[in-house]
Amino acid sequence: MDASADETVLERFKDVSLQVQDCFRATSNVNDIVGLMMMRLEAIVTPTPELKIRAISAQPMRLLAEAAVASARQMNSAIRETSSQVASLAAVLESGYIQCPKCQGVGEIEEDAIQRDEESVGAYTVYRTCPNCSGNKVIRISSDLRENCQQAIRGLGLLRTATET
Numbered sequence: 001m002d003a004s005a006d007e008t009v010l011e012r013f014k015d016v017s018l019q020v021q022d023c024f025r026a027t028s029n030v031n032d033i034v035g036l037m038m039m040r041l042e043a044i045v046t047p048t049p050e051l052k053i054r055a056i057s058a059q060p061m062r063l064l065a066e067a068a069v070a071s072a073r074q075m076n077s078a079i080r081e082t083s084s085q086v087a088s089l090a091a092v093l094e095s096g097y098i099q100c101p102k103c104q105g106v107g108e109i110e111e112d113a114i115q116r117d118e119e120s121v122g123a124y125t126v127y128r129t130c131p132n133c134s135g136n137k138v139i140r141i142s143s144d145l146r147e148n149c150q151q152a153i154r155g156l157g158l159l160r161t162a163t164e165t
Contacts, residue, residue: 026075
C-alpha cells in the first residue's frame with residue numbers, strides 16, 4: 001500500500017466527479033430547452049396574453065429544436081465519457097493496484113548523469129529501478145480507500161451505468 005496510489009485513485013475519482021457534473025450541466029441544458037419548447041406549445045394550446053408574450057420572446061421552435069439536438073449530443077457524449085472513466089476506475093479498484101505514477105508503469109525511472117574524465121564532460125541517462133514501485137510497475141491501493149470508492153460508485157449507480165454501456 002502506498003500513499004501515492006491512494007492519491008492517484010483520488011485524482012481519478014475527482015475526474016469522475018467532474019465528468020458527472022458535466023453530465024448534469026448538459027442534462028440541465030436539455031431540460032431548459034425542452035421547457036422553452038413546452039412554453040411555446042402551451043401558448044398555441046392555451047393562448048393567454050402572458051404565454052403569448054413569453055412565447056414571442058423565446059427563440060423560434062426550429063432554433064430550439066437545433067439547440068436541443070446539440071445539447072442532447074453533448075449530454076450523450078458526457079455520459080459515454082463518464083461511463084468509460086467509471087469502468088476504468090472500477091477495474092483498477094477491483095484489481096487493488098494502480099499503475100505507478102512515478103514511472104508510468106515502466107518500472108524504471110530515467111536520471112540524468114554526468115561523466116567526467118580528464119578530457120571531457122559528458123551527459124548520459126541512467127535507468128534505475130523505480131523507488132516508488134520497486135520495479136513492479138504498479139502500486140497497491142489501500143483497502144480502505146478501495147472499498148469506499150467502490151461503495152461510492154455503486155451508491156451513485158455509476159458502476160451499473162459503466163457496465164451497461
